[in-house]
Amino acid sequence: MARAPAKAPAKAPAKTAAKVPAKAPAKAPIKAAAKIPSDNVAANAAQRIPVDAAKHKHKLVRDSFTIPKSEYQLLDALKLRAAALKRPTKKSEILRAGIAALNAMADKALLAALNSVPSLKTGRPKADGIAAKD
Numbered sequence: 001m002a003r004a005p006a007k008a009p010a011k012a013p014a015k016t017a018a019k020v021p022a023k024a025p026a027k028a029p030i031k032a033a034a035k036i037p038s039d040n041v042a043a044n045a046a047q048r049i050p051v052d053a054a055k056h057k058h059k060l061v062r063d064s065f066t067i068p069k070s071e072y073q074l075l076d077a078l079k080l081r082a083a084a085l086k087r088p089t090k091k092s093e094i095l096r097a098g099i100a101a102l103n104a105m106a107d108k109a110l111l112a113a114l115n116s117v118p119s120l121k122t123g124r125p126k127a128d129g130i131a132a133k134d
Contacts, residue, residue, distance in 0.1 A: 059079055 075091050082089035102110060 066123075066125060068120070 075094055078094050079089055079091065082094070102113060105113065
């Protein structure tokens with residue numbers, strides 16, 4: 001039995017060129033702050049990055065990091081402390097508040113805080129309790 005010839009697929013209508021909105025003018029690049037002596041605390045305050053999330057919505061960034069278990073437990077303790085103050089808080093909010101507090105510090109106080117934290121090896125920690133394959 002002979003097959004009937006297949007119909008050619010119908011051609012899609014040609015797309016019309018859509019109007020492309022004009023690009024917004026590029027923002028002027030932020031100028032680098034002049035070098036300020038670290039002894040002048042008031043001048044250093046002007047050099048710090050302002051933290052003002054209320055002005056516009058920021059793009060969110062996901063990241064991962066390694067933290068000692070004892071410091072991770074401090075996050076939970078701070079969450080409980082905030083809940084006791086009738087301000088339930090997420091871990092990310094605690095970390096962001098800490099970053100804002102560090103940003104507001106004078107240079108000497110920032111260095112003291114950074115020096116009080118031991119340095120860690122970078123990368124993922126080795127899995128605990130898993131036997132090595134022979």
